[in-house]
Amino acid sequence: MAKPVSIEVWNPNGKYRVVSTKPMPGTRWINLLIEQDCRVEICTQKKTILSVEDIIALIGDKCDGVIGQLTEDWGETLFSALSRAGGKAFSNMAVGYNNVDVDAANKYGVAVGNTPGVLTETTAELAASLSLTAARRIVEADEFMRAGLYDGWLPNLFVGNLLKGQTVGVIGAGRIGSAYARMMVEGFKMNLIYYDLYQATRLEKHVQLVYCINLLAPHFADTCMFHVPAYGQFLKANGEQPVTWKRASSMEEVLREADVISLHPILDKTTYHLVNKDSLAIMKKEAVLINCSRGPVIDEVALVEHLKQNPMFRVGLDVFEDEPYMKPGLADLKNAVVVPHIASASKWTREGMATLAALNVLGKIKGYPVWSNPNQVEPFLNENAPPPAASPSIVNSKALGPSWCKQSNSYGRKNPGSVLRACNAEEC
Numbered sequence: 001m002a003k004p005v006s007i008e009v010w011n012p013n014g015k016y017r018v019v020s021t022k023p024m025p026g027t028r029w030i031n032l033l034i035e036q037d038c039r040v041e042i043c044t045q046k047k048t049i050l051s052v053e054d055i056i057a058l059i060g061d062k063c064d065g066v067i068g069q070l071t072e073d074w075g076e077t078l079f080s081a082l083s084r085a086g087g088k089a090f091s092n093m094a095v096g097y098n099n100v101d102v103d104a105a106n107k108y109g110v111a112v113g114n115t116p117g118v119l120t121e122t123t124a125e126l127a128a129s130l131s132l133t134a135a136r137r138i139v140e141a142d143e144f145m146r147a148g149l150y151d152g153w154l155p156n157l158f159v160g161n162l163l164k165g166q167t168v169g170v171i172g173a174g175r176i177g178s179a180y181a182r183m184m185v186e187g188f189k190m191n192l193i194y195y196d197l198y199q200a201t202r203l204e205k206h207v208q209l210v211y212c213i214n215l216l217a218p219h220f221a222d223t224c225m226f227h228v229p230a231y232g233q234f235l236k237a238n239g240e241q242p243v244t245w246k247r248a249s250s251m252e253e254v255l256r257e258a259d260v261i262s263l264h265p266i267l268d269k270t271t272y273h274l275v276n277k278d279s280l281a282i283m284k285k286e287a288v289l290i291n292c293s294r295g296p297v298i299d300e301v302a303l304v305e306h307l308k309q310n311p312m313f314r315v316g317l318d319v320f321e322d323e324p325y326m327k328p329g330l331a332d333l334k335n336a337v338v339v340p341h342i343a344s345a346s347k348w349t350r351e352g353m354a355t356l357a358a359l360n361v362l363g364k365i366k367g368y369p370v371w372s373n374p375n376q377v378e379p380f381l382n383e384n385a386p387p388p389a390a391s392p393s394i395v396n397s398k399a400l401g402p403s404w405c406k407q408s409n410s411y412g413r414k415n416p417g418s419v420l421r422a423c424n425a426e427e428c
C-alpha cells in the first residue's frame, strides 16, 4: 500500500477531480479548471521525482484526469490505475512524451496530451545560448575570473570559435530545430545543413525565399510591399558573404560538414544513441555539439571519452542519458557546459505549458474536440480571452476513435462565431 502523499486542494466541491503531480507555474491553469467545476489537487510532496506508487496513491479511487511530468513513468500500471478510478485524460506538461506508453493509454482509452508550440522559441534560445557558451568558452572564462586568476589581457586567453561564416547542422528540423536554425542563420550568419526524416518546408522557405519586412502589421504579410528577395542575396548586396543552406541526405553528412551541431529530434527507437562512438569520430575535431532534446539521443559514455581525447571538441548539454545523473567523468571536463534541463524555463513558457496541459485534460473531461493545429496554440494562451473549447494537443486522438478526430477551430465559448483560419496541412 503506497504512503499517502501531501496535497493542496482548490475548489473542494468541484464535480470533476483533476490531479497535478507537481505545483506548476502561474494560477491561470488552476482558475480555468475551477471555472469548469473541477476540484484541483496538487501534489506538494517534497520529492522531485514521484514513483509509480506515489502517483497511484494520488490517483486514488476517483480521478477524472491527471497532469503529469516528463520525469514520471506513465505506462500500463498508471493508465490502468487511472482507468479504474474513472479517468479518461492525462497530459504531460511537456512536448516530449517519451516517458508515456501511448499504446497502454490507448488500451485503457485514456487521452494523452502534450504541450507543443509554447516552448519552441524558448528551447531554441537555450540551444543558441549553449552554442555560444560552448563556442566562446564562457563558463571556463567565468570560473577563471571568479577564481581570481585574471591578471591581464593575453592574446591566447580563452580563444574559442567564431560562428559567423561557419556551418550550423541541425538534426531533427521540427518546430524547435527549425527555430534554432533560423536564429543561427539570421543571428550569426551561419550556413545551414539539416537532416530530418521529412523535408522542413517552412524552414527552407524561410531561409531560401522571402524575407518579408512588413512595416505595417503581421496580418498584411501576404500583401506586403517590401520583399527583400533572399537573405543570401540581401547579404551579398551589402557586400557580405551570402549564407547557404541544404538538406542533407544522411545524418553523417551533417556530422562531417557542420561546425556546430544541435540535436532536436524526438526520442524513440530510431534516435536512441543517434550520436555514438562512430558518429563522434566523423565530426570535426573542433566541432561544438548541443543537445536540448533528450539525453539518450547521445551515448554519453562515448561522449565523455571523445571529450577527453579531443579537448577542442565542445558540448553544451541540457539533458542527460541517466537524468538527473551525469555519466562519470563528464562533470570534470572543461570542454562540457552542462545545465539542468532548463531549455523551456522562461516564466511565460512554463505558465503556458501548465495552461495547455490543464486544457488538454479539461477538454477530454468536457467532451470537447481536439484543436485543429497543435502548432498554433496562441488562442489558448491569451489571458484576456476565454480559451477555445478544445483540447490543444492530444497525441493519440486518432487511436481513440472518430469522436476524438473531430477537430475544432472555434474560439472560446463566449464568442463561438469567431474562427481561426483553417489548418493548412503544409504548415503543420
Ligand SMILES: NC(=O)C1=CN([C@@H]2O[C@H](COP(=O)(O)OP(=O)(O)OC[C@H]3O[C@@H](n4cnc5c(N)ncnc54)[C@H](O)[C@@H]3O)[C@@H](O)[C@H]2O)C=CC1
Residues within 6 Å of the ligand: 095, 096, 097, 116, 117, 119, 123, 171, 172, 173, 174, 175, 176, 177, 195, 196, 197, 198, 264, 265, 266, 267, 270, 271, 292, 293, 294, 318, 319, 341, 342, 343, 344
Ligand atoms: N530540453 C528541453 O527542455 C526540451 C526538450 N524538448 C525535446 O525536443 C523534442 C522536439 O520537440 P519539437 O521540435 O517540438 O518536436 P517536432 O515533432 O516538431 O520535431 C521533431 C523532429 O524530429 C524529427 N525526427 C524524428 N525522428 C528522427 C530521426 N530518426 N532522425 C532525424 N530526425 C528525426 C521529426 O521528423 C521532427 O521533424 C521533443 O520531443 C522533446 O523531447 C522539447 C522541449 C524542451
Ligand SMILES: O=C(O)C(=O)CO
Residues within 6 Å of the ligand: 070, 093, 094, 095, 096, 097, 119, 343, 344
Ligand atoms: O517539453 C519538453 O519536452 C521538455 O523537455 C521540457 O520542456
